[in-house]
Amino acid sequence: MKNIMKGLNILVLEDDKYISAFLHEFLSDYFANVFVHTDNRFNYSKLEHIDIFLLDVEIPFDNGYEICKQIKLLFPQKPVVFLTAHSQLEDKIKGLELGEDFIPKPFEPLELIARLENLLSNKYSEYFYLSGLLVNKVKQSVLNSKTKQEIKLSNTEKKLFFYLYNNIDLCLSKEQIIEHIWGIDYNGKANSLNVYINNLRNKVDSNGEIIHTIYGYGYKMSTH
Structure with missing residues (x-):
């Protein structure tokens, strides 16, 4: 998945404290954030940041099918x-239907x-994770990995980013x-480039983790 899971959030609903603790620790190596609940006491409308749900069926006050x-x-x-x-055939059929x-x-x-x-690759297969971003080279789009909202870039900013x-x-x-952005005869030179680099950093790299200045030479985008 090209490290895509590192940009996604999972919610785990599991009332067994040992299993929930294990899942939190284990899944944290793969996902950006792991949110564990032991019952249904959460606000459904505030789960828009969750990308995938892992639900037990038998939990206090409700059941996983109804929560689904x-x-x-x-x-x-x-x-x-x-x-x-629950591993009976009727349970499996109900779970796969819902x-x-x-x-x-x-x-x-x-x-x-x-x-x-496998599930997440089907949904996000076109995206690559890059330090808080989801990058789609085909669609030339950049998303915030937490909100999954597209970051609006001007045509020049987009050309510079990609x-x-x-x-x-x-x-x-x-x-x-x-030369790549404006052509060999462009007269604005480095000053305009500096402005666009700063604008791009403000939109996609506020922590200074992606776009690096190579003093006296130029710039590079880094994966680490």
Whole structure:
């Protein structure tokens, strides 16, 4: 998935404190954020930041099937996976009718990751994760990985971003960048480039982790 899971959030609903603690620790190595609940005491309308749901069926005050229905009413495109000790055929059929996958307990952790990865790759396969961003080279779009909202870039900002991105981890001279963005006869030179670099940083790199200045030479976009 090209590290896409590192840019996504998962909500785990599991009332067993040992399993929930394990899932929180284990899934944290793969996802940006792992939110664990032991019952249904949460506000459904505030789950827009969640990208995938992992639900037990038997929980206090409710059951996972009903919670899945509520989630799908508000977020029909977001995948739901059931992780449960209920392994009868009718349970599996119901789980697959309501959600996207059904994993019986006990489960193999790496199999769980593989299934979650497959689901998310179908949804986000065109995107690459880059330090808080989801980048789509085909659509030439850049999304905030937390909100999944597109970051609005001007045509010049977009051209600059994807020139740096397509040459990631390579140092590009100011002259190379200026020629690519504006052409060899452009007279604005470095001053305008500096302005656009600053604008781009404000929109996609406020923490200064992606776009780096190579003093006396130019710039580079970095994966680390």
